[in-house]
Amino acid sequence: MTTHDKTTRRRFLQAAGGVGASLALAGCTGSESDGESTPAANGSATSEGTETGTSSEGGEAGTLNLINSTLSSLDPISADDTASGAVTTQLFDGLMTYPNGEVPVEAVIAEDYETSEDFTTYTFSLKEGVTFHNGTEVTAADFVYSYERLAASSNSRTAADILQTIGVVHEVDGDENYVPESLAVEAVDDYTVEITIEQPFAPTLQVLSNNQFAAVPEGIVGDVEGYDGEMEYNEFASSNPVGAGPFTFDAWQEGTDVSVSAYDDYHGDVPQLDGVRWQIIEDDNAIYNYAMNENADAFDIPTAKFDRGKLSVDETDDRGRRHGTYGPVRNGKTVNYLGVPTLSVYYIGFNMEAVEKPVRQAVAHALNQQTVVEQVFKRRGVPAYHYMTPGIYPGGAEGYGSHAEESYPYGYNESQLDEARALMEEAGYGPDNPYELEFLIYESTTWEDTGKLLRDQLASAHIEMTITKAPFSALLSRVRKMDVQAYSLGWVVPWAAPDAFVKHLNPAASDPTASGAIESYNQWPTDTEAAQNAIDAWNQISENRAPTDEAEQLRAEAAVEMEEANWADVANLPVYHQIEERFWYDRVSIPPFGIGGMFKQKYNGASFE
Template sequence: MKKNSTPKFRLMSAAIVSVLLFLLWAGSVLAADSSKNDQAKPGAEYRVPLASEPGKLDPAYITSVYAVNVALNIFDGLVEFDKDLNIVPAIARRWMISRDHRTYTFFLRKGVKFHNGREVIAADFVYSLQRLLDPETQSPVASFFSHILGASEFHEGKSQTVNGLSAPDPYTFKIELREPFAPFISILATVNAAVVPKEAVGPDFGKTPVGTGPFRLHTREPGNRIVLSANKAYFAGPPIIETLNFRIYSNDQWEVIFNDFEKGLLDQAFIPSDKYDEIIATSRYTKNYQFSSTPGLNLVYIGMNQSIPPFDDHRVRQAVSYAVDTETIVREITKRGSVPAKGVLPPGIAGFDPNFKGYAYDVEKARKLLAEAGYPKGENFPPADIWTVSKSENVRKQLEACQKYLAEIGIQIIPRFAKNWKEFIGVINDKKAPMFYAAWYADYPDADNFLYVLFHSRSSTNRMGYKNAEVDKMLEQARRETDYLKRVTMYRKTERTVMNEAPVLCLHINTFNNLLQPWVKGMEIGYLGAPYIPFRKVSIRRR
């Protein structure tokens, strides 16, 4: 057996590291200062904005960043990410991975307790992962764990248990895979792999979750707030703050959130695009607040539904990608440190190709492709709805810009604004939207979480209806490949194949820009952004 207690991700090229270091310096990204925590205000409340209702707080069902934001404070898994994306121990104090990369053995801490007071044992992890794979659960993230030995047979009702999950003793948990799956240890660090107590799970578990985390649910008022209280018995030590108050806003009201922050009603806020330049240049902000800027692992894109003509023709999709000037959209609209996206993979992900140029703005090439597809100057091209859930001014301006650019080649798009996240996700999951504006934020720091999750034909989050047998094959091979450099090569080739068929128009990559109140200490915002902030380390120190 090969010991692997703290494996590290080799994510950054030298050039990217330089950029990150500059941003960390310029933005004063905040590190925990444990030497000052003894001055923290006792019983303090920390107030966090949520830009949308998070939905179920049940690890088996969580897919939105808003639910992750809350749930990571309630639940723990075997391992977790630190702010630099290293995999570090959580409930597992150490682990081993077999030489063939198929067997993972985790040695659990003793004395870790659920919020109901019962000690966590290995059988709880067997139950939690088996529940996630149970067809009756209908988990939208079950595919993340489908490589576990016996998962398919269990899902199909051919077996009563998942053979690859076992508990040799109360503090040893073993997972066997049917084949090597390179991203697996990263997936185990997501909230979906968290442990839950069988006795607490029921129809309302997503509303009244019970975990092992540093905070426990105190109050939930849909559409208003979610309040968590400190878990004094937390195995890694109790949080410094007493209460974590998530205030819920509707449909990405970034400007409203920021106004509330300036009034002192929130302790942190994401910076709206139209305020970014003012904030970094104005002493009123630089002197009175703390500024944090962190590059993100994400992609903002426009999906084109291949099941709805005329987007079933790759030439139409290519024409759209050539027709929109993403460089200008970023420079004049999105701003706030975002960068144009040339491809699917963002900088910082293994497989990112700095030499890949994507689609340059080229109106004549777009018109030519559209004519070849049978729509010269846009003749007979049906108006296309483009769906979004965001009602922010910034997104409106981006869509207006896309309308203008596409009108130049004869394509009319009509923005449709969903009432809420539930409506939006329903429309795009059911593939009823010809086009949609969305963002994908990494669940785990691996190219698999972009390319496989968005473009494999069997992925539930492939909302473009994209199908390519060769891409499916390459993505499946990359999952089995354990050689780092070979995986990088595979993902670069796959990305070029996908981009050539243009199922998405890649717009930009967001940087996480936040302001914090001056009394906030110990904040860590890593490359996975706000959803992964370890609030247990945060303190409030007012003078």
């Protein structure tokens, strides 16, 4: 076991801290209760004997105890999964933020901002007196350095977000690689940051609100040109992260727990909590036992333990969030409930160079998304036939449903085993020579049950599927090396628009073993007709990014074309869209989170009753 510890002074604080989180890659996810592709981080727990929510005077403070499924890094440009994001959200602030994970986004370190008439220059005025956890003031130079790290550091997993997604003006070399220190991010003065982008991009402020755009002190690490670093990178990323968020880092014991403390010099609402602690647990039974033993103040209930008959939804608010109660649970108590449709899609991905097209199509014919959602996920999600969620799809939920029902080629709400079998026999497979397919999943009973349903169906189509379980970090390692055939993953997208989903269906950015921007893990060959259609459609989106009605319509049309290209080549097979849920005991008060997800919620809005 490795311990990452930063000695900090415990402080008495006076404002509010929060709960809850979720897990996925920065874009990519996997959580258990709703079948995501990364482990979940949307509850909390502590080890036996940890005291919860006590304070000697001045109202109740204490430590909020949650459960997290994993933690990969404390560096915001490297922590590209939602579980890690649940922690880094507490430690770091950027120019903008998702207030409680909601849209529209709001200024946080920025005090104000303005855009040029052509929507290509953003000028942000910073608050004065905002301090990092090391006591230094946040200035425009810190943002210039932080954004350079995002674009140029070898530790950055999300350089595409600043270079391609927002498209900040920059230079490239002969191999189309970013030229260091060429980013058009300027410190006009100590409290003014100017960002110039290549062309208008409607969701710029939403993307700037994500954790990878957070401020860190200029020169804190030496992983970009011109800086030697005040500390070694591994120290910053694992035991001494320095941000300007509402909580400061305490300690991280790999595979055990991570904890943060309230920052009493925070520039916003100071947390009322003393801190937040996440117990790291992947096993469903262990998660449930922690929650039922009341070691967790807020938590998720694994699907295997979830009884829909105990759920009472009292209200659905104007944002589509479901509020109610659940219980009685095993310990006899009735807990509070919140269910939120989020910006997510969970899918079966294929290494397209390793799995031939008839096999991928046969798997699609065999899969009945409705059955999986009903039988495995107990209706804790929506069957997925597109990457885009029903609320984001052009035409909304009605357009989503009609397009899928009329055009999905592999059976809408049904399994088509005869078609699957015919494809495999035409490809030369049969009872005596079945195709061997490994399905790699993270440690999740729901994905395991999904795999078993699919495995049993595919047996009659001459596909012999084996299910391999791995810790989420190990799964990601294999996927990034393309040492896989098929795997379970998911995306929680970084802004609320169609292009945020379909950028993960761009064949030109689908090879994680290659250099350059990576948006998916497929090695999708670019010489197929469908791949060319997807690339052309993505180019149409990229060339029409302005916040105008005409450009929005062109982006919407191209997004649907990319969905249909994915159907044709079966790069990724959508399974379901998550309804993210939080359960919590009465002793804690937590603001409801929004469509952005729990992992984007800062916890300086929670308190103990």
